[in-house]
Amino acid sequence: MPSSAIPAASATPWREALGEMPNPLGLLGLEFVEYRTARPQALGHSLERLGFRPVARHRSREVLLYRQGDMNIIVNAHRGTDEPPLSPHGELAAVALRVRDAARAVRQLSALGAWPVHRTVEVMELNIPAIHGVGASQIYFVDRVGEFSIYDVDFIPIPGVDPRPPAIAGLHWFGIVQYIGWERMEDWCAFYRELFGFAELPDAQRFGVLPSGRILASPCGTLYWQLVEPVADALDADPDELLQRVAFGTADVMAAVAELKARGVLFVEAAQGVHSDDRGALTLPSDDGPSFEFVRDPR
Template identity: 30%
Template sequence: MRRSVATVSLSGTLRQKLEAIAAAGFDGIELFENDFINFNGTATDLRKITEDLGLGIDLYQPFRDFEASPPAQHLRNLERAERKFDVMQAMGAELVLCCSNTSPLVIDSPELAAEQLHELAERAKQRNLRIGFEALAWGKKTSLYGQAWEIVKRADHPNLGLILDSFHTYSLKDNPAGIADIPGDKIFFLQMADAPLLAMDVLQWARHHRSFPGQGEFDMATFLENTLRAGYTGPLSLEIFNDVFRETPNKRTAVDAMRSLLYLESQVRDRLAKAPATDAKARRALDTIDLFNPPAAPRLSGYSFLEFAADETSAVTLGKMLEQLGFKRVGRHRSKAVVLYRQGDIHMIVNAQPASFARGRFDLHGTSVCALGLRTADPAAAVERATAMMSQRHDSPVGPNELHVPAMIAPGGNLIHFVSSALGDSGLYEADFILEDTTAVPGAGLKTIDHVALGLQLDQLDTWVLFSRAVLGLETGESLELADPFGLIRSRGVANADRSVRLVLNVSMSQRTRTAQTVSRTGGGAVHHIALDCEDIFETVARLRANGLRFVPISDNYYDDLPTRMDIDPTLLANMRAAGVLYDRSAAGSYLHIYTESFENGLFFEVVQRIDAYDAYGASNAPARMASQAQQQ
């Protein structure tokens, strides 16, 4: 399928945008008129640049406020159109987007709209150009695709067709099912835009908060599926107005854009392939359109390990903290300055080998998590999926008799290793480490890694949401805003179906918060806390305190207030107050948790106990933790 993206979706000058779009593998562009107006060159110059980059100009847009205009205005509109046609012919664009009229002059007459669009299409025909009519969600008289289609049908001109845009349909809660009944050859162009669900004016929503498919909450797969069922075979394109994208490096945005389309195509291909053999529209779409078909998303089955990058001094300090947490040093790497710690099903690797981090972000003093090991049945297929979805493969140096563990680079620079679940609990470590002590590790009752929380730069959140869905096959939870004493933190969880792999993605709206400070010290995509699961949090906390581990103190006011907000057993409340444990509850279960004091670079641990089917992260208690950390600091 031909893939395109609107120039308005990226930051930079027009030439910089085009270079980033071409590098990401797109076939064409939607040229946003303002980009051309401010371009230091002619339409012919632009045509040469795009041809040299292997890009086509699939759409020129927008042509505004045309249909159903008063007679005098209509004549001016036709003259305006002729000048646009001049430009289009010079640059090699054959299709222009005519969006529904938003002018107060517009006349409420579908007949007049059709008549005037017919005339415009006839003029376009004389130049071998085409007109695509799109219903804007804020159009004065035409705001739904069904209304636009009725006008196009009435106009009845071969050079006039419909342009569909998922944002305009879903923002008005319109049903895309009817698209499947529109003749595919009358759909001239398809624009896809996702978005978070926001309660705000639709124009402001559209101009500032669209996102790539897979980053928002709209049902993008259903929209594309219905369009393909109609028989559409044209470009699949993205038109994204987003304030953050306008600031983000355009090469990264272009990669996200391509990843989103590949992910969307693969979703729809799977749907069509599962349709009954008698479903003629599904069979036709599969036979006609070459939809992206990557390896399946990996089925993750838990964390195999977390790896810390540390200098020589920090490695010793971190090792002592891990021992306070109940971990036991159980081995050292065969060829590197790397130490293995274990407790329950948790493996922590402390890497102090300087050459391991020569690629940049971890060439620093202090400690940060540099790699996550995730278990899956087929690591090679997981990396193939990642590379197909625009992620970069990583091959670490391997010594004699050491295992090669397939890996990829996550957004921000961390590594994700895919570890074969067939290796069992110790297969990987027996191969790569000289085990110093294989006796049972009594520990402090910590069993598994419950979740890993990352601090991201503001422009990385959408990237990580899409990466988590498209590459790792994770599901997204709700987006929350948490109150830090110095600003708001936006937080979103992603997890696999059985919740054995959970990530929490956090971005700061302010540069003064602790999250923002952690990100600035360690770089984007940095792990800022690690949650470890236990069966009896009070017993575990008692052991940890006995080991000398220090926790973030929680105000007595928190415990005084808790019973005013929810019914809670007095004995449980007393135990929580004595231990410094926090509490959250949902309809499915409850959550007990406590935070350690911070280690280097703001990194800290969380001890958690999930009761019944509680599936969140204790977000209501995050302000208590952040306020306490701020007061300590």
Template identity: 50%
Template structure:
């Protein structure tokens, strides 16, 4: 078989975790203030671009305000948007080759001279799905980022807070297509229809093979069918926590507001923050911390 045929016939890559979530932002200071309130701390700056690295426990969030990124990713009228997710896989190069064989669209390299080149493919809208080697001898951040100080570990605001998943808005009757996309490229599978997480369970929920990450595909319904601003996009980041109510109390003590109205309110199985800094919201979902493999 040719190299492409071999890649096509190989199984989906084993996802081991989430390396980072990236936000594109025209107001990075304001977004940074929001992230600080939910427990993240700025620990590093990119050596040559307007990119910041925030960390909390095992979670990394990147705030990208580099003009080149904003030119390609920014949606009109939105100051902050989720622009990328990076999956940790066993062999990033092989995973990328397999994605190409299955028809994924490559992204042009964004790495400059002496910068790390991370393979990636086009995701929903203008987003990027990056592939990062799980078993690597170095941190990807050590090459391109300058740390603010020696303190690189950040205690989580509450124990066992972790990435749970992303809510993805999709077009009408597009659930099957996006389910196939994530299943064919990464082995995600739809969970049983009766399986629900959080307080907004609408849509199709996909789970990664490792059980460490979820995607909630949401089609427009009702008036949203006629909403010209309903774009296919990553709409919201969700954090998992074994204790939603305790996490809400800890975040509220830091000044984080939570939605409380006739339709949405905090419960033991989930909560959603009120809009902070130009409609940025985050979700909390009751979920046990997935086991992590040692690197």
């Protein structure tokens, strides 16, 4: 990776963040998630209730960057000529993983059979390398983090806005929940294990209030990936394969729930035995946006 990609002050903490598992891509955590929506203002209001703030606008597309703490969420309302229709409720369309060398990561994944994403970028836009993920989603790889980041190239800061709004209730990235098809568990476990170095957790090790499926841990120890199969008449039943929701970690779920309720966030309280407790909580999906999960982080 070019020496300018990671500032010197960040090098040591990032090395310390690497776990003991093999880390073939040099994963360093989650950089951003992207939602595609036909109603960006509605989704933006939903994110603001969660504590996110719009901090920058894309230079040439209808795209906004929301942030709190170390978490970045991109709200994309731009539709290209070859892209599918935008979802009115917000579709989790992409995740971006921090790596030591993005170009090398995609070359390595391509050699293992992953499908690179080929796109045409506009003048003054970064070409962020990516591969195809589940459904129509994409997985980006970012190695520009810190003092000079991808947002400094593609986005214009919103005047008068704090570019680093603090996280409420200590919220941080915890994981991604992915719905998979019938009898596809072993295929997807192999995908994340062989390409990214994720490891399956024992069945006894569970997080949150929806402990179905299988949980994989990233080799950098900062991200969990939950694979959920369809179950008849269950809250998590969905026949499609897709990225379903984001999970935020917090040290105190009930304190976070209380603060978020005061901000107008609604939670699932009595659906098939699911309710907020000290293990986790799930927000209600609405016309403003999708559901989000909150999990007590054991780390």
